[in-house]
Amino acid sequence: MAETQGGESLLFLTDEQLRKGIEAMFFAYRGFTADPDRILEGKDYGRAHHRAIHFIHRSPGTTVSNLLLILGVTKQSLNRVLRTLIEDGLVRSEKGKVDARERHLHLTDKGQMLERELSDAQRARMRAAYRAAGPQAVAGFRQVLEAMMDPEMRKQYNRLKEGG
């Protein structure tokens, strides 16, 4: 009853196991965001700024609409964040040359510095977790996360993963 035709146990699909996974996601996400949040508090920026900075760093020259797709927020919400980043000289917005309606976004040197500070902190935690769990666990971690995404988001994720 706990074995499939292939002899593989299905005990990992019990409600109890699923609940543990759900709670693990909840607590782990808190850790995931804790370090950048700490750095940003007192700098006048928040998690929304971090996300924008991350993905602009990741895809320099990306457009506003592309960023909207990735972040899944309204343009009004993103615009508020982008405006402060541009005003503060962390992000540069360039009119597109082929299509002048588009704005191509880049981090300035100052923006790069903040990005570095934030991602160093976030990577340090991630690296410690990866090291503690080992390569095989990491592969499983990525597989499950990928399977949890909405198909739309999985597309975005894979576009970033490959065509970086």
Place this chain on the structure above:
Amino acid sequence: MAETQGGESLLFLTDEQLRKGIEAMFFAYRGFTADPDRILEGKDYGRAHHRAIHFIHRSPGTTVSNLLLILGVTKQSLNRVLRTLIEDGLVRSEKGKVDARERHLHLTDKGQMLERELSDAQRARMRAAYRAAGPQAVAGFRQVLEAMMDPEMRKQYNRLKEGG
């Protein structure tokens, strides 16, 4: 150079691999919350209510302070959420018998119904992801998430995991 003394590859600790993990967390968490969010919108409740309901269901009779520890918010913030849940008859709050300062929280039948609806949706996605990834991947997923938590939160997580 990519091999340790033990002959184990460390390529999984490159910045590139860590970045993929970070982005996977970001996109997956969106999926993780998407279904309950959809159910709650239009019901006058939000993610904060879901979290309270989840952990009250998980630990019936838990106190307000315990819930504060788990959720990591201020009592004012929690109270706003709890008050509406109690007013709407989803949660029952009982004066403690041994220590009458404490309030012990329980879901009412109505609360149980909403909890069921929410967790069914969240578990369905989780189950699909688990099934797609397989038991070994799931074990790795849990290991990495656990290693990502703050020690304080890991304690809470383990208390829940065992003493359920």
Place this chain on the structure above:
DNA sequence: CTTGGAAAGTCAACAAGGCTGACGTAAATT
């Protein structure tokens, strides 16, 4: 060339859900 529509930006108003600070009450502890 004109016009339709896409891309971007802006204003206003609002809501959820965090936060701090201050205060009150009841009950337990010292």
Place this chain on the structure above:
DNA sequence: AATTTACGTCAGCCTTGTTGACTTTCCAAG
């Protein structure tokens, strides 16, 4: 009796999300 703990609440603030309405700029198709 004094202090501490657990809880609740009022008031006010911030970030970050939302809608809706509107403008400007620009490409492209008619």
